[in-house]
Amino acid sequence: MGLDQAKQTDELIRAAKCLREGGLVAFPTETVYGLGADATSEKAVAAIFEAKGRPSDNPLIIHIGSLDQLPLWVADLPVAGQKLVSRFWPGPLTLVLPHRGNIAPNVTAGLPTVAVRMPSHPVALALIQLAEVPVAAPSANRSGRPSPTEASHVWNDLAGRIDLLLDGGAAGVGVESTVVDVTGKTPVLLRPGGVSVEELEQVAETIVIGSSEQYEQGVPRSPGMKYRHYAPRGEVWLLQGKEENVHVCMQKMARDAQGEGHRVGILTTEEHKDKFDADVIVACGRRSDPASVARELYRALRVFDEKQADLILAETFPEQGIFYSVMNRLRKAADGRVIQV
Numbered sequence: 246m247g248l249d250q251a252k253q254t255d256e257l258i259r260a261a262k263c264l265r266e267g268g269l270v271a272f273p274t275e276t277v278y279g280l281g282a283d284a285t286s287e288k289a290v291a292a293i294f295e296a297k298g299r300p301s302d303n304p305l306i307i308h309i310g311s312l313d314q315l316p317l318w319v320a321d322l323p324v325a326g327q328k329l330v331s332r333f334w335p336g337p338l339t340l341v342l343p344h345r346g347n348i349a350p351n352v353t354a355g356l357p358t359v360a361v362r363m364p365s366h367p368v369a370l371a372l373i374q375l376a377e378v379p380v381a382a383p384s385a386n387r388s389g390r391p392s393p394t395e396a397s398h399v400w401n402d403l404a405g406r407i408d409l410l411l412d413g414g415a416a417g418v419g420v421e422s423t424v425v426d427v428t429g430k431t432p433v434l435l436r437p438g439g440v441s442v443e444e445l446e447q448v449a450e451t452i453v454i455g456s457s458e459q460y461e462q463g464v465p466r467s468p469g470m471k472y473r474h475y476a477p478r479g480e481v482w483l484l485q486g487k488e489e490n491v492h493v494c495m496q497k498m499a500r501d502a503q504g505e506g507h508r509v510g511i512l513t514t515e516e517h518k519d520k521f522d523a524d525v526i527v528a529c530g531r532r533s534d535p536a537s538v539a540r541e542l543y544r545a546l547r548v549f550d551e552k553q554a555d556l557i558l559a560e561t562f563p564e565q566g567i568f569y570s571v572m573n574r575l576r577k578a579a580d581g582r583v584i585q586v
Contacts, residue, residue: 257368260409261375264289269296269406271385271399272372273413274364276337276421276439277392277543278399279308279382280407281372284318287349290381294351296406299388304354305381306339306422309363310373318379319361320345325449326427332448335365337418337439341426352381362422368413384421385410391475391546391578394419398547419540420570425452437570439539477549479510481557481579486586492520494586495558499523502556510554512545514538517560525552535567542571546578 260270267289270281280296282289284307294301309315312334315322320343322330329338344359353359364370373380384392385399385407393399396412403410423438425445433453434442445452482498484491499509499521510525518528529545530537549557559575561583562568576583 256411257371257375260372260411263408264376264380265378268408269293270372271403271407271410272369273366273396273411273416274369275366275416276364276418277394277416278385278396279369280385280403281308281380281382284348284352284379284381287351290349290351293381293383296403297383297386297388299383301351302354304356304360305352305383306360306362307348307352307379307381308369308373309361309379310370312363314379315361318345318348318359319343323427325432328448329425329427329432329445333440335363335370337422338362339422339424341424341428341435343428348379349381358426358428360424366413368411372411389476391477391543392421394540394543398543417540419542420574423570437573439570441566442569443566475543475546475574476578476580477546477557479549479555479557481559481582483559483561483575483579483583484586485561485583490586491560492517494584495560496521498558507556508554510549510552510557512557512559514560525549525554532562535571538562539567539571542574
């Protein structure tokens with residue numbers, strides 16, 4: 246065993262012990278960094294909400310380290326769920342399933358269901374397996390802020406609020422997991438994410454996108470549904486329409502806002518970054534490579550905070566594939582502010 250591997254093993258053992266003892270551990274997954282606690286301990290889970298400043302009616306996802314752990318916490322895995330698990334686990338897919346009642350009630354916001362996933366990141370899997378408890382873990386950021394895709398993002402948001410941080414490098418997917426409720430006759434998409442709708446439909450054939458079933462007695466059945474999320478401190482506006490019209494409008498809005506004393510940021514892609522003049526211009530991947538846009542999105546949003554932009558104008562994307570998930574996050578960040586041009 247090399248020194249680096251030995252050091253990593255020691256860190257994982259220490260982190261797993263911390264989880265078992267009720268502590269908070271931030272750790273990498275393939276989607277974003279998670280803030281983990283023992284999902285069977287109400288006190289440990291309460292510490293997640295306190296550290297994040299997260300509303301208590303926003304349920305959490307529990308993470309398992311192997312398929313044989315699933316029946317310990319879940320009462321039933323319907324056929325649709327079995328198909329999705331077979332295709333996408335471990336990976337960026339979360340399933341909403343009936344629980345056995347042995348999960349802390351503040352994980353589920355009192356609902357009879359629990360959101361479960363098995364991450365594919367080797368550090369996450371090793372940590373959960375060593376901890377020998379299901380790990381409740383939302384994104385490791387202050388509530389409402391852009392999710393963390395690097396360890397430094399976690400540290401900036403949560404230093405002094407958590408017990409340990411495992412650095413696993415940059416997240417590969419960059420947006421959270423897709424959440425699908427499989428408790429009914431037809432799977433319901435509750436949150437788009439790292440697995441696209443098109444990929445889901447290859448397995449499940451029919452997916453209901455958006456439904457009154459998303460809420461139960463006013464409580465969201467999945468994270469990421471009810472509140473403003475993923476937002477930098479500056480006000481975000483999305484511009485939609487013909488590409489040329491969008492660029493002209495964005496530049497005019499930027500110039501006008503600067504004249505009013507605003508520090509203006511523009512969120513664009515590598516293909517278009519030279520078309521604009523603003524205080525802060527951030528290229529979020531390549532439009533020709535949708536996965537790169539998803540991977541870079543939260544990092545890009547955080548740059549606007551670093552550069553103190555108080556108004557952010559953002560390009561938009563066609564709502565298909567992983568771009569559908571990107572647009573979901575951008576709408577949340579903009580709190581619904583969209584201009585059609």
